Amino acid sequence: MKKILFIEDEVAIQKTLGEFLRKKGYEVQSALDGEVGLRLAKTGNPDLILLDLILPKKHGLDVLKELHLDNNTKNIPVIILTNLENVGEVEKAIEFGATTYLVKANYSLEEVTEKIKKVLGD
């Protein structure tokens, strides 16, 4: 069973997408802020990270930067899942090694799951 680390502070999103992915057969670990997310990324060996950008304690881009600089985590694919859509954020996310950038409002649960499957090669 593939393990997904879901770093997102919106409890409602954690509940809907997190539960949807569990029902689709993934193991989902939740983190509600950037600091916990980063710690779990370093200790939990996830196969993929879903990362929001506006997070308490540590901004998503800072989490991404630290993941990219750490040899143990730099190869974990990261999907940015946010509602921010400005070019600057997208450019920075790609520069810091994000695999793909999804604007939540533009995707359905099924479509997000399809993107995850594609990145994980399922």
Added chain:
Amino acid sequence: MDNKFFQFNIFARCKEYNVPLRQCPQFLFVVMGFVIMISSIVFYLMGERYISDPRIVAFVVLAVAMTLLIIAFIITHSFEDLAEANRMKTEFVNIVSHQLRAPLTNLRWATQFLLSEEFKPSNEKENLEYFDIIKENGSRMEGLIDDLLTITRLKEDRLDNKRTKFSLSELTKEVISEYKTFINASNLTVELKPAKDLKNVSASYPLTKIVLENLIGNAINYSKGGGKIFIELKELTKKVEFQIKDNGIGIPMEDRKRIFQKFFRCRNAVKTEVYGTGLGLFIVKLILDGMAGKVWFDSKEDKGSTFYFTLPTN
């Protein structure tokens, strides 16, 4: 240091304003600077040729330079205001669209999940959790739209801002009774202590009610489950002071400067599950500034906050 250099980087500033170079205030100022220098040299050369007294030449050059400088200042200043308004409008649209998108996504995804084949609730409670998400996020969107409309109406003077004399103590009692269910559900008690023979305030009744709703609502929302909210009304010279003290999560030191800014929410408030638009205190300040009132606060993180405001009595 970076900010100081940024001030002089004309192209970066113009890019930030998102206006063409010919409309960019910083670029216009540089152009006007060159115009002033060239005009001064031309007037000096002409004056030297046709006017014998060097003091008159110096005076004419100085007068021309000063006049051009004043014109340059007026032109660039008005362009700067326009460019700043343009930048703020873009920023505002970005923030509002983000704030609206979040509850919209929650609504859509909760509905999609409920309708999906994957959803097989093990009990009634699990079923209701997703309907709660839908209900809560509908209210979130409604709250945001209400706050935005209040700000627009306040700025356009379209809200009832007619001053009347009324008892702040009676209005406070009214707002507390509106929040009674909420107060009981949060396990809180509210104590109101008005000074004896308190004078009436001279302010807009509906706008003062919005101020009280925001401050009392915040005190309830950010209390850490249980405790006491203490409201005191004092009479000062020509004004009444209102204070509301809670023993909630408080405001972190680094967030204090920004507490009355539009869309700002404290880090520790974001961490709680309490949803806020970040507009409440901005509205409170906007209203009180417009009614010759004042608002300020004391706070200690994890211990609680006290918000104060004054309204004139005459």
